[in-house]
Amino acid sequence: MKRSTKRRLRHLALYAVLLAVVLVLAFSLDWSSVRQTFFNSDGLKHNWHDLIVTGVKNTAIYTVIAFAVGLVLAIVLALMKLSEVLVYRWLATAYIEFFRGLPALVTIFGMAFGFPIATGWRPPGGALGAGLIGLVLVAGAYMAETIRAGIQAVPKGQTEAARSLGMSSGRTMAFIVLPQAFRIIVPPLTNEMVLLIKDTSLLAFVGATVGSRELTNVARDMMTSGPSAGTATSLTMAAVLYLVITLPLTRLVAWLEKKQRRAR
Numbered sequence: 001m002k003r004s005t006k007r008r009l010r011h012l013a014l015y016a017v018l019l020a021v022v023l024v025l026a027f028s029l030d031w032s033s034v035r036q037t038f039f040n041s042d043g044l045k046h047n048w049h050d051l052i053v054t055g056v057k058n059t060a061i062y063t064v065i066a067f068a069v070g071l072v073l074a075i076v077l078a079l080m081k082l083s084e085v086l087v088y089r090w091l092a093t094a095y096i097e098f099f100r101g102l103p104a105l106v107t108i109f110g111m112a113f114g115f116p117i118a119t120g121w122r123p124p125g126g127a128l129g130a131g132l133i134g135l136v137l138v139a140g141a142y143m144a145e146t147i148r149a150g151i152q153a154v155p156k157g158q159t160e161a162a163r164s165l166g167m168s169s170g171r172t173m174a175f176i177v178l179p180q181a182f183r184i185i186v187p188p189l190t191n192e193m194v195l196l197i198k199d200t201s202l203l204a205f206v207g208a209t210v211g212s213r214e215l216t217n218v219a220r221d222m223m224t225s226g227p228s229a230g231t232a233t234s235l236t237m238a239a240v241l242y243l244v245i246t247l248p249l250t251r252l253v254a255w256l257e258k259k260q261r262r263a264r
Contacts, residue, residue, distance in 0.1 A: 043228025055215035070139030077144035099141035108134035131206040150181035
């Protein structure tokens with residue numbers, strides 16, 4: 001038997017096993033219970049307004065704030081890590097390794113509860129504002145490494161040419177190196193935004209007022225009150241909304257990466 005024939009038969013066997021697993025699951029589930037739990041008709045009719053007007057809106061706001069402030073922090077950290085001053089490199093490396101090594105939820109809890117108790121400082125927005133600061137700290141650490149890699153990917157000849165024209169090191173970095181670095185790192189930065197969209201769900205653990213709840217928080221509250229109380233319909237709807245937001249961004253990342261490969 002030819003090798004190609006064996007490969008086709010092997011693939012067909014794998015497809016048959018997968019189909020068998022799907023059929024077993026389909027016939028073993030109680031579909032009426034699944035429909036009532038995850039697709040409650042009353043919940044599907046009445047939950048969209050709060051999920052979109054409050055949940056999606058606040059999720060977008062928190063994501064933009066965390067990404068924008070985290071990006072500024074990340075640029076500073078990346079430049080510090082590439083600095084010729086040893087102390088700056090140590091400080092940036094310690095910060096990046098510390099916040100990349102901690103779970104985001106631990107950082108958010110620490111900023112929302114631990115830091116205010118230790119210092120007596122209450123950030124704007126209370127626990128939610130402190131949790132958002134924690135999200136910024138984590139995002140800044142991850143994006144700093146992305147930006148550093150982008151800066152180092154810019155050919156050194158670009159810096160040497162700018163310096164030979166009399167540009168200062170600061171102007172060279174700001175007007176020559178960073179713009180080229182950002183063109184390189186747009187896909188991973190977009191990925192970071194996708195991760196931030198999902199990480200805003202962690203803010204549900206620090207509490208929020210009715211008007212400041214993000215998407216997961218709104219869905220969780222709907223599980224205990226309203227037309228879909230006692231079911232997971234609101235979580236199903238929140239999952240759909242997260243996918244509506246994130247899937248276009250992930251496809252954008254794939255398109256940008258493909259475009260960069262063609263350019264190279």
